[in-house]
Amino acid sequence: MSGLNICSLRSSSKGNSTLVFTEKTKILIDCGISCKMTVSALSDIGISPEKIDAVFVTHEHSDHTKGISLFSKKYNVPIYSNSATWSSMRESLDGVAEENVCIIEEEPVTVGDIRICAFPISHDAVCPVGYTMVSGCEKVSVATDMGIIDERVVNALKGSDKVLLEANHDLNLLSMGSYPENLKRRIKGDKGHLSNEKAGEVALLLLQSGTKKFLLGHLSQENNNPHLAYATVREILCRMGAKEGADFILKMTSPEKISEVI
Numbered sequence: 274m275s276g277l278n279i280c281s282l283r284s285s286s287k288g289n290s291t292l293v294f295t296e297k298t299k300i301l302i303d304c305g306i307s308c309k310m311t312v313s314a315l316s317d318i319g320i321s322p323e324k325i326d327a328v329f330v331t332h333e334h335s336d337h338t339k340g341i342s343l344f345s346k347k348y349n350v351p352i353y354s355n356s357a358t359w360s361s362m363r364e365s366l367d368g369v370a371e372e373n374v375c376i377i378e379e380e381p382v383t384v385g386d387i388r389i390c391a392f393p394i395s396h397d398a399v400c401p402v403g404y405t406m407v408s409g410c411e412k413v414s415v416a417t418d419m420g421i422i423d424e425r426v427v428n429a430l431k432g433s434d435k436v437l438l439e440a441n442h443d444l445n446l447l448s449m450g451s452y453p454e455n456l457k458r459r460i461k462g463d464k465g466h467l468s469n470e471k472a473g474e475v476a477l478l479l480l481q482s483g484t485k486k487f488l489l490g491h492l493s494q495e496n497n498n499p500h501l502a503y504a505t506v507r508e509i510l511c512r513m514g515a516k517e518g519a520d521f522i523l524k525m526t527s528p529e530k531i532s533e534v535i
């Protein structure tokens with residue numbers, strides 16, 4: 274497959290890992306599923322784990338970091354993270370080779386033929402980020418775990434051809450659901466997660482700036498379902514007359530299988 278591609282290996286509130294790849298370079302954004310599941314998901318798309326050039330960490334929560342240490346140790350893969358995130362997860366990364374620890378802040382880094390840049394997001398972690406990746410004239414972005422979308426996020430995402438965007442919860446399902454009130458408040462708060470409605474609004478903004486392909490991810494298994502997330506975002510994207518298929522493509526990620534490659 275030519276160009277710059279993105280495929281979610283797994284995505285939900287329980288575990289996230291995203292593959293971004295060109296013919297030459299393969300990187301993971303997060304490894305929040307087990308090492309074994311990561312390897313199995315990669316084999317579903319025909320990529321051996323030895324081919325992974327780097328793993329970039331968005332933040333220290335276990336649904337983004339669970340398998341990272343074993344994956345790095347087993348396949349000798351460098352881990353890129355900012356220093357605050359690294360410090361907060363150092364214990365769980367015991368035994369990762371020193372040369373595989375790559376501290377980056379907000380300056381872009383190049384791995385193979387992909388240029389990667391972190392941008393800050395609003396979430397209850399020490400220094401959470403999303404990532405944009407550019408190769409040739411294509412740009413893809415990964416943006417999940419966001420309580421609010423501020424101008425910095427919008428500016429970072431603008432110009433992306435493809436975006437993996439969080440659609441975490443439906444506000445009604447969350448309100449009526451069984452979560453304790455303080456957890457509901459945390460999820461809805463500025464440092465929590467993005468609702469389907471908010472995801473739709475951001476997607477519409479991005480569509481108007483040229484983004485054509487969307488993957489919806491990090492769905493809550495309690496407070497959302499794929500049909501609802503898809504329908505809500507699709508409805509918002511179509512509000513201004515855009516047509517699915519002709520003007521945009523909207524695909525879902527899954528907690529159980531790899532997504533389509535977009």
Ligand SMILES: [Zn+2]
Nearest residue numbers: 332334396418
């Ligand atoms: Zn998180």
Ligand SMILES: [Zn+2]
Nearest residue numbers: 286334336418
């Ligand atoms: Zn998460």
